[in-house]
Amino acid sequence: FLLSRVMVGTKFVLFLFISYSFAIKGIYFVSPETGSSKNDGSRSSPFFSVADALNAPPGSNGVLVIELLEGTYTGPDNIGLVFNNPTEIRHTEDSKAIFDCNGGQQTVFTATSDFSVTSFKYNTIYFQNCAEGIRINGTASNQKTFTLQHLTFKDVTSAIYSTDVAYLHIIRAKFQNSMLTAIGIDSYDSALVLRACSFTGVAFDVEKYGHLIMELVTVEDVHTEKSPMNIQAEDIEISFLGVKNCSSSSSGGAMTLTGPGEVAMLAGQFDSCTTAGNGGAITMSQMTSTFENVRFFDCKASGNGGAVYDDSIGAEFLYYHVRFDSCSATYGGALDIEGRYFDNNFNNVVFTNNFASVNGSCAACCVNSPNNCQVGPIDTVDVYYMDNSGPGSLFTCEFEQNI
Secondary structure (H helix, E strand, O other): OEEEEEEEOOEEEEEEEOOOOOOOOOEEEEOOOOOOOOOOOOOOOOEOOHHHHHOOOOOOOOOEEEEEOOEEEOOOOOOOEEEOOOEEEEEOOOOOEEEEOOOOOOEEEEEOOOEEEEEOOOOOEEEEOOOEEEEEEOOOOOOOEEEEEOEEEEOOOEEEEEEOOOEEEEEOOEEEOOOOEEEEEEOOOOEEEEEOOEEEOOOEEEEEEEEEEEEOOEEEOOEEOOOOEEEEEEEEEEEEEEEEEEEEOOOOOOEEEEEEEEEEEEEEEEEEEEEOOOOOOEEEEEEEEEEEEEEEEOOEEOOOOOOEEEEEEOOEEEEEEEEEEOOEEEEOOOEEEEEEEOEEEEEEEEEEOOEEEEEOOOEEEOOOOOOOOEEOOEEEEEEEEEOOEOOOOOEOOOEOOOO
16 A cells, blocks of 8 residues: 655645555456466456456446457367356457467357447457357347447358347458358347448358448458348448459349348449349349449449349339449340339439440340339439440330430
8 A cells, every 4th residue: 555645735634545456346357378267357467268257246237347458368268158148348458369269160259148349449359260250149029239349350160140139230340261151140120230341252141130231341352152242131221332353153243132121322332243143243132222322343244234133022213323334244234123113213323334245235124024024114314324335225124204
């Protein structure tokens, strides 16, 4: 302890300062390099493993906070843990906290209650060489919230998988290398937020979701059998999406969107996306769609719809300030619209240097099943086209005005 005196007016007041070494209840530090299971979990006397902290009492609010210190976390006391109560795992330093399964088939963390893993410095918590990074298991009726922020997943078979989760927020996460699926989601009536995430060489699936928000997401160099982004949701909001050099051997070179539902994409760019099927960049079904300020460049489909293939039964589609450049397909060099739509709009849409080997160098409608397809006349405002080519016509769609 430390004695000190301070003059207050004309008198000295004596203060006693005591330096505490024990942990604040509910907040525990862990260090695989300097910690011990016999320590109290304070910053100066950290635990050795996450399991040590997991067995400690939570705070008065019922939440257990685990502060990770620098080091590599391995073994059964750090890998394969289950969190059944509210837990926050944090890392606040510039150094790395690495969870390494060494090629094992474990899941690092499984959570069933409110759960968050957050790095306060950009992407300094790593999950690597594992079968699965984080698994979140909920129930259809729960209202649990899960937050994963500033994480890096590298060389794991599946980074994040969740079932029946009410709210899942994934923020500033990086997904890299040798991964079968970055994110696997199977939840009803749920909300998923992907914000400022990057996917390099890895795909992700979102199935049976209620509300999906994607902001500032980049996807690059993903080559898979199915779409790199396979999304089934009722309500999809996408903004500032960047996709480059992606392909699939089925359909949807970058993205497959499946409803029934609605999709609104604001500000995005798809470069050099290809597919052996339909939709060089995007294929859609059962969606009502709005695309605004989106550009498709050098997208190719061996089938139809060089950039977009839309086989939906929906109320409407709107393309507003959308540009198709140097895209190609069999029908619909840039765009192929099938299915049934009743309110259809092109507003300030540009087609340049697109090619269709059969017909519809810019856009085709109802070429797959003309007897069942019901695409109403497209309302157009300021449609521009230049240097498109192919043996057929530029458009096979019906328009309300001449273009």
